[in-house]
Amino acid sequence: MTHLRSKRLPHKGRTLAAVTALIASFVVGALTPAEAAQPQEAADTAGSAAAPRWTDRPHGFASLDGGTTGGAGGKVVTVTDQAALARYAAAEEPYVIRVAGAIDVAPFGSDIVVTSNKTIIGVGDTGEIVHGELHLGPGTSNVVIRNLTIRDSYVEGDWDGKTTDFDAIQMDSADHVWIDHNRFEHMGDGLLDIRKDSRYITVSHNQFKNHNKALGIGWTTNLLTEITIDHNWFTGTKQRNPSADNCAYAHLYNNYLSAQVADGDPVWTYGNWARGRTRMVIENSYYDGVQHPYQADATAELVQRGSVLKNVTGRQEEWGTAFDPRDFYAYRLDPAAAVPALVTRFSGPQKSLGANTVLNVPGDYATVQAAVDAVPAGNDGTVTIRIAPGTYRAKVLIPANKPNLVLQGTGQDRSDTVIVHDTPAANGGSNGSATVRILASDVTARNLTFSNDFDEAAHEVNGEQALAMKTTGDRIVFEDTAFLGNQDTLMTDSPKLDVISRVYIRDSYIEGDVDFIYGRATTVIERSLIKALSRGSDSNNGYITAASTWKDNPYGFLITRSKVVSDAPAGTYHLGRPWHPGGEPNAVAQVLFRETELPAAIKSSPWTDMSGFSWKDARFAEYRTYGPGSGVTADRPQLDDAAASTHTVAKYLAGTDGWAPHRGRAGH
Structure with a gap:
């Protein structure tokens, strides 16, 4: 004026x-x-009982050694097709990649390569990757994968995953990775494979459903992997819930295992397994109808406390002192009796996630x-x-x-x-x-x-x-x-x-x-x-x-x-x-x-x-x-x-x- x-x-x-x-x-x-x-x-909102039970920052081991920030600091993009997802996921610079709707990956079972400093997050509960895998190769660091459904690369007749290697997410020698609020279902081999000395990993609030091999960790003789696994729902799965092989520290708490596949297999149908020299701590989890709810090799150490076991059979093994997770990070335990209700409600993709992207200054x-x-x-x-x-x-x-x-x-x-x-x-x-x-x-x-x-x-x-x-x-x-x-x-x-x-x-x-x-x-x-x-x-x-x-x-x-x-x-x-x-x-x-x-x-x-x-x-x-x-x-x-x-x-x-x-x- x-x-x-x-x-x-x-x-x-x-x-x-x-x-x-x-x-x-x-x-x-x-x-x-x-x-x-x-x-x-x-x-009113801050004090609401309906407030989310999670934050936009990782917890557990993924929060240590500098933390895991994913694509923070990079451009925010929304993708709706395979070409755009593949381009941004493999880029050299950081990106926050919002997946809107279902992306059908071709050829069937193909990898989407994910490089360092990326956040891949579904928009609301709509983001899906169908018939394809997110793959983090050796040296990949600082990745957040949240709020996605990854499904349906299963090949009929290949229940044991011997002819295909179509995981939902596979990482080799990666570090600082947060896998959160995803749904994995009906894939070609494992749902989530964390391999070869991957470090500073947190797997939280996910659903592992309708599959043989849910979550495998290790495949190495070294003792380097540090992993937090909490508030996940394993349902309709048979094995690897998880299988943790030679993990330096594996902290499992408030997980819910239910409706296990019952095919009569006396060995390879199980819940949590501490293998090799793994040190595992299990707290306040809930096992319902699970064969071998938790077990440990003679060379491993497993501490279990506070869990609920209902209609279970088979091995329930504890020995050694393992470690104290609170020596590494703070965390809140929910009562084991509340776990089924909490996990079924709050695991998997959420409408409130991805739709609101949070950027912090500074x-x-x-x-x-x-x-x-x-x-x-x-x-x-x-x-x-x-x-x-x-x-x-x-x-x-x-x-x-x-x-x-x-x-x-x-x-x-x-x-x-x-x-x-x-x-x-x-x-x-x-x-x-x-x-x-x-x-x-x-x-x-x-x-x-x-x-x-x-x-x-x-x-x-x-x-x-x-x-x-x-x-x-x-x-x-x-x-x-x-x-x-x-x-x-x-x-x-x-x-x-x-x-x-x-x-x-x-x-x-x-x-x-x-x-x-x-x-x-x-x-x-x-x-x-x-x-x-x-x-x-x-x-x-x-x-x-x-x-x-x-x-x-x-x-x-x-x-x-x-x-x-x-x-x-x-x-x-x-x-x-x-x-x-x-x-x-x-x-x-x-x-x-x-x-x-x-x-x-x-x-x-x-x-x-x-x-x-x-x-x-x-x-x-x-x-x-x-x-x-x-x-x-x-x-x-x-x-x-x-x-x-x-x-x-x-x-x-x-x-x-x-x-x-x-x-x-x-x-x-």
């Missing part, structure tokens, strides 16, 4: 601590005691922009960028072709994680000055502070506007966020005048002085604190809003159930003025302050003209505002109850697609 304004007095400096204290003093402002008692949705990526850049164009699944506490002095651009992003601050407070820059509009207009620009649709930001700390008092420039945030995408949500600036702090816009974009802001903080909430997007600000900063004037300290709503859009800005505060003198602030960019006559501002507390700084005639356009031709109104800055006069249009019933949060946001990000909140 371009407009003349008086020079503000020297900036005294705002600290995030001061802002946090101010927000704390707000408490819940305009809310009733009943509304104030409602818990936040984030807290960690996976050094900067927020690097994480955004890793998201594929046309992204069709939620990507959450988790931003650790700290101050990130850099601009961020989310392009229009990268939708479905979540920016999530991970600190205890939104002031812990700050994205800030100091560019004024004199150096590139609103686009150039904005610290963060969101051009994409379906973007959410939570628990973050966005700031433009350009110091007006220290610079003589023509164009002091300095945006903290500019959006043009549709269906943008800000929750528990802060926007810090002076002139033009927050611009919610759309790609062009007659295109409607929607923005929902709740439980947030916005501060500024001149037109600091502006633009043409339909914007709802709910349950938030707005601070109108003083410019040191005793007559005009600024304007809270400058809407430029398209004339055919009935909904512009709704500020509801919020609180406005100010350090400006009484009667020196405007609620808003109508912005007609470039003199555009079809930009007819619509602003409603509803059920919001107003401070004494608000003028008794709170709306004013702009650039030759009368405020009386705009669509400005109040409804049930209160506080020392409220009032009913000829210069303060008021909605009646009937009109107010059509100006609700739901009406503003619904559009043609029924968007309702506020759903579940009281008072709608």
